[in-house]
Amino acid sequence: MIRLVSYRVLQAGLVAVMVGALTFIMVRSLPGDMAFRIAAGRYGYDLVDGAAAEQVRRELGLDRPAIAAFADWLWSMARFDLGVSLVSGVPVVVEIRHQLGHSVELAVVAILLSMVLGPPIGVLAAIRPGGLFDRLVFVATVGLRSLPQFVIGLLLIYGLSVHAGLLPAAGHGGARFTVLPALTLALGLAAVSSRIARDATITVMASPYYRFGLTKGLPPGETFRRHGVRNIAVPVITYLGVQLVYLIEGVVVVETLFAWPGIGHALVHAIVARDVPMIQGTALVMGLMFVVLNGLVDLVCHLIDPRRRAA
Amino acid sequence: MIVGIAILIALTAFSLLTPLVVDGSPTGQNLAQTLQPPGPGHRLGTDHLGRDMALRLAAAIRVSLSVSIGATIVAAVLGVGLGVLAGSRGGLVDRLLSTAADMVLALPGLLLVLLIIAIAPGRFWPLYLGISLVLWIEYFRMARAITIRVAASPAVQASQLLGFGPVYVFLTHYWPQMAPMILTVGAFGAATAILSVAALGFVNVGIRPPTPELGQMMIELLPYYHEAPYIIAQPILVVFLLVLSLNLIAGGKAR
Numbered sequence: 001m002i003r004l005v006s007y008r009v010l011q012a013g014l015v016a017v018m019v020g021a022l023t024f025i026m027v028r029s030l031p032g033d034m035a036f037r038i039a040a041g042r043y044g045y046d047l048v049d050g051a052a053a054e055q056v057r058r059e060l061g062l063d064r065p066a067i068a069a070f071a072d073w074l075w076s077m078a079r080f081d082l083g084v085s086l087v088s089g090v091p092v093v094v095e096i097r098h099q100l101g102h103s104v105e106l107a108v109v110a111i112l113l114s115m116v117l118g119p120p121i122g123v124l125a126a127i128r129p130g131g132l133f134d135r136l137v138f139v140a141t142v143g144l145r146s147l148p149q150f151v152i153g154l155l156l157i158y159g160l161s162v163h164a165g166l167l168p169a170a171g172h173g174g175a176r177f178t179v180l181p182a183l184t185l186a187l188g189l190a191a192v193s194s195r196i197a198r199d200a201t202i203t204v205m206a207s208p209y210y211r212f213g214l215t216k217g218l219p220p221g222e223t224f225r226r227h228g229v230r231n232i233a234v235p236v237i238t239y240l241g242v243q244l245v246y247l248i249e250g251v252v253v254v255e256t257l258f259a260w261p262g263i264g265h266a267l268v269h270a271i272v273a274r275d276v277p278m279i280q281g282t283a284l285v286m287g288l289m290f291v292v293l294n295g296l297v298d299l300v301c302h303l304i305d306p307r308r309r310a311a
Numbered sequence: 312m313i314v315g316i317a318i319l320i321a322l323t324a325f326s327l328l329t330p331l332v333v334d335g336s337p338t339g340q341n342l343a344q345t346l347q348p349p350g351p352g353h354r355l356g357t358d359h360l361g362r363d364m365a366l367r368l369a370a371a372i373r374v375s376l377s378v379s380i381g382a383t384i385v386a387a388v389l390g391v392g393l394g395v396l397a398g399s400r401g402g403l404v405d406r407l408l409s410t411a412a413d414m415v416l417a418l419p420g421l422l423l424v425l426l427i428i429a430i431a432p433g434r435f436w437p438l439y440l441g442i443s444l445v446l447w448i449e450y451f452r453m454a455r456a457i458t459i460r461v462a463a464s465p466a467v468q469a470s471q472l473l474g475f476g477p478v479y480v481f482l483t484h485y486w487p488q489m490a491p492m493i494l495t496v497g498a499f500g501a502a503t504a505i506l507s508v509a510a511l512g513f514v515n516v517g518i519r520p521p522t523p524e525l526g527q528m529m530i531e532l533l534p535y536y537h538e539a540p541y542i543i544a545q546p547i548l549v550v551f552l553l554v555l556s557l558n559l560i561a562g563g564k565a566r
Binding site for chain 2: 011012014015017018019022023025026142143145146147148149150151154158244245248249252253256257267268271272274279283286287290291
């Protein structure tokens with residue numbers, strides 16, 4: 001347990017160092033005069049002059065030697081000072097606090113939705129392996145995994161919003177706005193978790209303890225509840241940890257597609273606008289979100305699988 | 312698996328042969344003929360700027376394939392080489408390389424690629440670098456695990472006692488164990504690379520226009536889905552087929 005937590009803390013530290021080093025290299029290695037480029041991004045290319053560039057230079061400490069600037073950066077990171085957005089002038093922490101909620105909301109709804117969709121379908125498919133339903137599910141999952149997320153999103157918008165007019169196509173508001181982006185993410189996740197659940201179910205049903213349950217006269221439903229569910233849940237939830245990569249990457253794309261005001265959307269905007277503090281802040285928060293979610297998956301595995309607690 | 316290889320060969324052939332058969336350039340505009348349906352002049356129609364879709368798709372497939380194949384090869388060579396090194400040397404080398412791998416894993420792949428692209432937007436090399444940097448981990452872990460397992464076997468020890476060099480040991484003992492795994496990891500990796508390139512094009516930070524790229528073609532054509540649904544369907548279908556073929560190749564071997 002302690003090893004688990006300390007590993008994740010170490011990982012969080014690595015995320016911070018990686019993001020920091022990359023943004024640092026980014027600032028230093030841009031071709032041309034960095035200060036002019038950032039000033040141009042902020043004020044527009046026609047309005048840039050030496051004074052504006054000089055101000056940016058002082059603000060970012062670009063006139064100082066690299067080592068000093070790096071030490072400075074480490075110090076501000078240690079104080080959770082992420083700087084001020086170069087575009088809006090608002091502190092990065094304030095912007096991110098605003099956006100993070102939206103992203104977490106989207107991610108959590110997507111995970112829950114995928115858990116409702118994926119594993120039950122996988123279990124149903126495993127009842128008769130090789131049967132018609134199993135084959136249909138197989139084709140559907142391979143298809144879903146082969147489509148980029150934004151295409152799944154586009155198809156959903158086209159089908160459910162433009163044609164049927166059931167849901168809003170994009171934007172952010174009440175619960176109705178959450179359905180499509182969350183469903184887009186959830187479908188991709190469910191495609192994998194249903195496969196995992198199917199394979200796990202087949203293994204569990206063939207196992208001696210499950211057979212014994214049936215042999216001693218337990219009804220199939222009872223056997224499944226008592227001996228099946230937990231054992232199937234372990235690989236499904238473990239694999240959720242691996243899928244989190246897909247989720248976080250998906251957040252970037254899906255938020256952009258649905259104009260969802262979260263950190264993925266903010267990151268893409270910041271990259272286009274060369275808003276270095278925002279890039280650093282959003283990437284850092286997304287990386288940390290990844291670590292925290294992974295830690296949660298570990299914890300859930302611990303709770304449902306007593307063998308791990310013993311180990 | 313055969314289906315996957317067939318699809319992949321067909322797409323590659325299409326991307327290589329189309330420029331030989333069709334005149335013009337993938338970026339040549341003709342504003343008098345925008346959003347044409349497929350017909351004799353333009354076999355797959357034209358896009359919103361009157362550019363020939365067949366040529367653009369062929370060029371976009373070449374971009375996707377070259378990035379994914381290039382990144383996959385770089386990642387495979389690097390990952391297997393370092394994995395064997397870490398597995399056979401052990402000790403400090405192993406510790407350092409494994410820590411490096413853990414560091415890269417701490418960030419989701421696309422996020423890492425996005426950050427590297429932010430260093431030099433609109434160029435090809437950050438794309439290659441970022442994607443290879445994400446992909447090499449898989450090979451590294453696989454090669455390291457196999458090396459550690461095989462290195463302890465009597466066969467390797469016998470070879471070493473007989474005085475065979477590391478190259479011989481690698482080729483006769485390690486390589487036969489790794490080769491089938493490399494194909495699987497490689498095909499999955501290439502599929503990931505194609506999806507990443509398309510996703511980056513879609514959020515407008517990948518390859519810059521007018522170079523045709525599949526994800527970017529979709530976002531450009533999106534406003535015209537109503538007038539010309541068959542045009543936007545083309546890049547979508549191509550991405551789907553590319554990734555599907557690679558997934559089939561990887562999946563077929565895994566079983």
